Amino acid sequence: MAQLDPSHSKGEADQPYLSLQGLSMIYGSRDGPVRALDQVSLWARRGEFLSVLGPSGCGKSTLLMIAAGLMRPSSGTVSIDGQSVTRPRTDIGIVFQSPVLLEWRTALGNVMLQAEAKKLERTAAERRARDLLASVGLAGFEDKYPHELSGGMRQRVSLCRALIHNPHQLMMDEPFGALDALTRDQLVLDLQQIWNERRMTVLFITHSVPEAVFLSDRIMVMTPRPGRVDRVIGIELPRPRTLAMRETPEFAAYSREILDLFLARGVLREH
Amino acid sequence: MERSRAQREWRTRVSGVIYPIGVVLGVLVVWEAVTRIFGVPAFLLPPPSAIGASFVANSHLLLSNGWITTVEILLGFALSIVVGIPLALAIFLWPVFSRSILPLLVSSQAMPKVAVAPLLLVWFGFGLLPKVLIAFLIAFFPIVINTAVGLASIEPEKIYLARSMGFGATATFFKIRLPNALPAIFGGLKISITLAVVGAVVGEFVGGDAGLGYLLMVANGSMDTALLFAGIVALTVLGVVLYLLVELAERLAIPRHIISGDKGARETF
Numbered sequence: 001m002a003q004l005d006p007s008h009s010k011g012e013a014d015q016p017y018l019s020l021q022g023l024s025m026i027y028g029s030r031d032g033p034v035r036a037l038d039q040v041s042l043w044a045r046r047g048e049f050l051s052v053l054g055p056s057g058c059g060k061s062t063l064l065m066i067a068a069g070l071m072r073p074s075s076g077t078v079s080i081d082g083q084s085v086t087r088p089r090t091d092i093g094i095v096f097q098s099p100v101l102l103e104w105r106t107a108l109g110n111v112m113l114q115a116e117a118k119k120l121e122r123t124a125a126e127r128r129a130r131d132l133l134a135s136v137g138l139a140g141f142e143d144k145y146p147h148e149l150s151g152g153m154r155q156r157v158s159l160c161r162a163l164i165h166n167p168h169q170l171m172m173d174e175p176f177g178a179l180d181a182l183t184r185d186q187l188v189l190d191l192q193q194i195w196n197e198r199r200m201t202v203l204f205i206t207h208s209v210p211e212a213v214f215l216s217d218r219i220m221v222m223t224p225r226p227g228r229v230d231r232v233i234g235i236e237l238p239r240p241r242t243l244a245m246r247e248t249p250e251f252a253a254y255s256r257e258i259l260d261l262f263l264a265r266g267v268l269r270e271h
Numbered sequence: 272m273e274r275s276r277a278q279r280e281w282r283t284r285v286s287g288v289i290y291p292i293g294v295v296l297g298v299l300v301v302w303e304a305v306t307r308i309f310g311v312p313a314f315l316l317p318p319p320s321a322i323g324a325s326f327v328a329n330s331h332l333l334l335s336n337g338w339i340t341t342v343e344i345l346l347g348f349a350l351s352i353v354v355g356i357p358l359a360l361a362i363f364l365w366p367v368f369s370r371s372i373l374p375l376l377v378s379s380q381a382m383p384k385v386a387v388a389p390l391l392l393v394w395f396g397f398g399l400l401p402k403v404l405i406a407f408l409i410a411f412f413p414i415v416i417n418t419a420v421g422l423a424s425i426e427p428e429k430i431y432l433a434r435s436m437g438f439g440a441t442a443t444f445f446k447i448r449l450p451n452a453l454p455a456i457f458g459g460l461k462i463s464i465t466l467a468v469v470g471a472v473v474g475e476f477v478g479g480d481a482g483l484g485y486l487l488m489v490a491n492g493s494m495d496t497a498l499l500f501a502g503i504v505a506l507t508v509l510g511v512v513l514y515l516l517v518e519l520a521e522r523l524a525i526p527r528h529i530i531s532g533d534k535g536a537r538e539t540f
Binding site: 065068069070088089090092094096098100102104113114116117118 | 426428429431432433434435436437438442446447450451453525
């Protein structure tokens with residue numbers, strides 16, 4: 001199991017696509033300052049599927065917001081292709097835990113919001129939006145409003161909205177956290193398929209061990225608050241991965257490693 | 272099965288109309304019977320039939336005065352929108368403005384605006400203007416508060432999303448924040464239109480020479496209780512029609528959103 005240290009990649013010829021250096025985040029709260037992130041460094045190659053796995057409150061969502069340029073860290077830097085990020089990045093697609101759809105727009109209209117923001121040519125963008133919706137099983141639902149769709153369908157619309165402009169990077173903040181187990185499995189498979197076709201860089205925030213192992217090239221496991229990098233685990237399972245693979249000893253060994261880490265840190269307790 | 276469900280829905284909808292009408296008719300019949308059987312004097316409580324007769328006999332009077340009141344209400348309501356929405360925008364956009372104006376605005380609402388009516392009469396005479404101003408004073412506050420609250424209350428993720436998509440401040444406002452606030456704004460408009468009716472009538476009470484409020488005072492003075500009731504019915508109808516017009520505008524502005532809300536409400540009851 002490859003343990004990759006972010007410092008190794010520095011200065012090498014193949015510069016990482018995304019690089020976060022020494023990120024710390026301190027919030028002011030009623031009980032004084034709270035340290036959400038502590039000296040977190042990570043990097044991702046172009047086209048890599050990188051998961052950040054950790055318990056609730058370890059600051060992993062904050063990490064994504066910083067990486068997206070939507071929040072400023074208290075200290076540390078974010079860079080893309082060596083360029084420092086100082087403003088919200090518009091070249092990415094974001095999927096939040098909730099679908100964040102506009103209730104007054106149809107499924108298609110919600111996907112097209114991204115196209116309007118990017119001023120994409122309308123007919124071409126609309127064709128693309130319809131193709132995307134169809135590719136995640138939403139053909140025939142283009143003109144439905146969010147309240148007419150199930151939770152899983154809404155999250156699929158949200159995913160299409162994040163993809164319509166062919167982003168270099170997809171950032172997902174526990175995107176399947178609010179869904180039932182079966183819908184989750186389907187969306188994980190859908191996401192793998194999408195990533196296989198496009199190979200964009202993915203930063204995937206999750207607290208689900210099987211989800212992270214199933215999808216990732218590498219998993220960065222975080223400690224409980226304040227969030228630090230605990231261990232980076234390379235997942236060397238063949239792709240495309242299948243549901244049956246979750247029952248294999250290799251898959252189990254990865255899960256075991258992560259669970260042992262959680263047990264050692266007190267995130268989980270076996271009584 | 273689909274069919275029986277549709278039938279059931281239709282039946283619920285019909286009973287939603289039939290039952291209240293039935294109750295009203297029942298009350299009218301009892302009312303008519305009681306006044307006749309016990310010989311209640313007409314100046315105390317006229318029977319519904321006498322009120323109906325008065326309504327028909329005075330229909331011209333009710334219409335012409337009703338029109339004047341309608342104009343006062345609509346002008347007051349329009350003024351409430353024209354002043355209220357920009358005020359709410361300013362409160363939302365400039366925190367300093369909000370901090371300095373909002374407390375004054377809220378405490379001004381504790382003042383009974385009816386008490387200001389005589390003052391407005393002194394300043395603006397007996398014409399249309401003081402009635403419009405009283406209607407405005409009573410009606411504009413809900414628009415300001417609802418619009419300001421509607422604009423401010425939005426999931427933070429929607430704003431994050433807009434920023435990550437690359438929308439500027441203006442586009443974010445018009446594409447996301449304003450439509451998001453529309454249900455709240457229309458909530459304010461619906462309260463406001465009913466208050467504008469109150470305001471116009473109060474203005475006519477205090478110093479009117481025309482309008483339904485004035486007609487009520489005249490009927491009262493001449494002990495014409497049947498006409499008094501007819502005036503109240505006319506005012507009620509006017510209020511309901513104006514409210515429904517605002518609701519219609521709401522449905523045109525945000526069809527899906529509201530229809531879904533209605534459905535949810537109907538299912539819970």
